[in-house]
Amino acid sequence: MEKLEKEDERIIQKKIDGLLSVQEEERFNELMKNSLQARNLYRGLLDIHRSLEKDSKYTPQIDFAHEIMQTIKSKHAQQSIFSKTNKLRLSAWLAYAAILLIGLFIGSLVTYLGTSTSVPDTNQISGTIAATQEQNFEYNRDGTDIKIQEFKTSKVKISVISINSEDAVQCLISGNNTGITEKNISLQYADGQFHALETANDKLQYVCSGSVVFQICRNIDTNLSDSLSIQFVKNGQTIKHLNLN
Amino acid sequence: MTTGEEQKIIEKIIAGELDQFRILVEKYQNPVFRVIYKIVGDYEDAKELTQDVFVKTFESIRQYNSGHKFFSWIYRIAINNALLFVKRKKSFLPIEEIPYQIAEQMPDYEGRDHLLAQSISELAENYKTVIILKYYSDLSYADIAEMLEIPEKTVKSRLFDARKILKEKLSKIDFFSSFQYN
Numbered sequence: 312m313e314k315l316e317k318e319d320e321r322i323i324q325k326k327i328d329g330l331l332s333v334q335e336e337e338r339f340n341e342l343m344k345n346s347l348q349a350r351n352l353y354r355g356l357l358d359i360h361r362s363l364e365k366d367s368k369y370t371p372q373i374d375f376a377h378e379i380m381q382t383i384k385s386k387h388a389q390q391s392i393f394s395k396t397n398k399l400r401l402s403a404w405l406a407y408a409a410i411l412l413i414g415l416f417i418g419s420l421v422t423y424l425g426t427s428t429s430v431p432d433t434n435q436i437s438g439t440i441a442a443t444q445e446q447n448f449e450y451n452r453d454g455t456d457i458k459i460q461e462f463k464t465s466k467v468k469i470s471v472i473s474i475n476s477e478d479a480v481q482c483l484i485s486g487n488n489t490g491i492t493e494k495n496i497s498l499q500y501a502d503g504q505f506h507a508l509e510t511a512n513d514k515l516q517y518v519c520s521g522s523v524v525f526q527i528c529r530n531i532d533t534n535l536s537d538s539l540s541i542q543f544v545k546n547g548q549t550i551k552h553l554n555l556n
Numbered sequence: 557m558t559t560g561e562e563q564k565i566i567e568k569i570i571a572g573e574l575d576q577f578r579i580l581v582e583k584y585q586n587p588v589f590r591v592i593y594k595i596v597g598d599y600e601d602a603k604e605l606t607q608d609v610f611v612k613t614f615e616s617i618r619q620y621n622s623g624h625k626f627f628s629w630i631y632r633i634a635i636n637n638a639l640l641f642v643k644r645k646k647s648f649l650p651i652e653e654i655p656y657q658i659a660e661q662m663p664d665y666e667g668r669d670h671l672l673a674q675s676i677s678e679l680a681e682n683y684k685t686v687i688i689l690k691y692y693s694d695l696s697y698a699d700i701a702e703m704l705e706i707p708e709k710t711v712k713s714r715l716f717d718a719r720k721i722l723k724e725k726l727s728k729i730d731f732f733s734s735f736q737y738n
């Protein structure tokens with residue numbers, strides 16, 4: 312039996328897809344008329360083609376849109392905003408310098424507003440009305456730096472929290488009956504991400520990455536009867552839990 | 557949905573409008589699932605992989621090149637993930653186990669169709685990909701060529717060869733199985 316030419320095989324294949332030109336159609340008809348081998352090849356390929364078309368109809372339909380979106384939203388809230396492609400452009404020492412400046416500025420401002428219309432000389436500021444630096448806290452481990460500095464005047468207490476971390480750090484802040492709400496929290500600086508999550512178990516939740524400085528401002532008269540609890544969580548584990556008075 | 561409309565949706569997603577991604581999910585979930593299902597051969601595996609593909613697509617949406625069609629991009633992710641999954645998993649189930657598994661999902665599935673599915677799974681990757689994209693994704697030769705970044709002529713050539721291989725495989729199976737009943 313004469314072997315089919317490659318070009319004739321190609322014409323037979325194109326016939327199945329309905330892609331023949333007028334001349335190719337003529338050649339195909341000739342092959343069907345004169346070549347048993349061509350007819351067998353065409354019949355076999357057509358059988359495969361029809362089987363594949365029939366099989367493609369068997370694939371079950373799905374509707375996963377809701378599940379997919381739930382997964383994406385959950386991941387997005389916790390991970391996608393903490394992309395490790397975010398580079399830390401502000402070095403740690405600049406962030407800490409920002410804390411000091413903010414603390415001094417706030418202390419001075421509160422003292423100024425709380426006492427007289429003129430800015431008092433530093434030497435004239437007494438302990439009870441001056442912005443005094445209270446406790447400090449530092450954490451440096453595994454690529455995460457956390458620093459807390461507190462400033463107190465006669466009227467307010469300000470906790471300035473600086474976080475410098477490539478990985479996401481979750482901050483859970485609870486007032487313990489101090490009446491702390493998101494209005495007490497203000498972002499001072501962010502060269503990274505600072506994102507509020509839904510409150511859970513009466514705790515305010517924020518997720519940070521990169522360089523972030525935020526502060527918690529409490530009114531001394533009403534908000535300091537109980538301590539302020541701040542919990543830092545990274546990769547699902549608590550790395551530090553503080554109670555600030 | 558036109559390519560331009562799709563591009564606008566992608567821009568909104570990149571800008572942070574998460575819910576816009578749902579539009580793309582609803583449009584492509586079945587075509588993507590079909591392709592993956594055909595490669596991996598298992599409903600639950602295909603379901604999980606489809607979800608993974610969409611999550612990966614979302615996470616890398618900023619890397620999407622608007623010079624290519626979105627479906628080309630997502631199909632490529634789907635196929636790569638499915639083929640990788642198959643390589644890691646054990647080979648196709650023995651024939652005697654398949655009809656029971658398939659019957660749960662497709663009551664009309666016949667034995668020979670299973671043989672066809674098995675034959676497809678045994679094809680070399682380049683042939684398998686073209687067969688699946690042509691028959692299970694309703695893509696044109698031009699679309700497949702764009703997706704695989706090969707000439708259209710090569711797509712046709714691979715498809716023709718793949719059909720021939722399947723024909724020869726099934727001819728042998730039909731030939732031997734005919735002896736069982738004689």
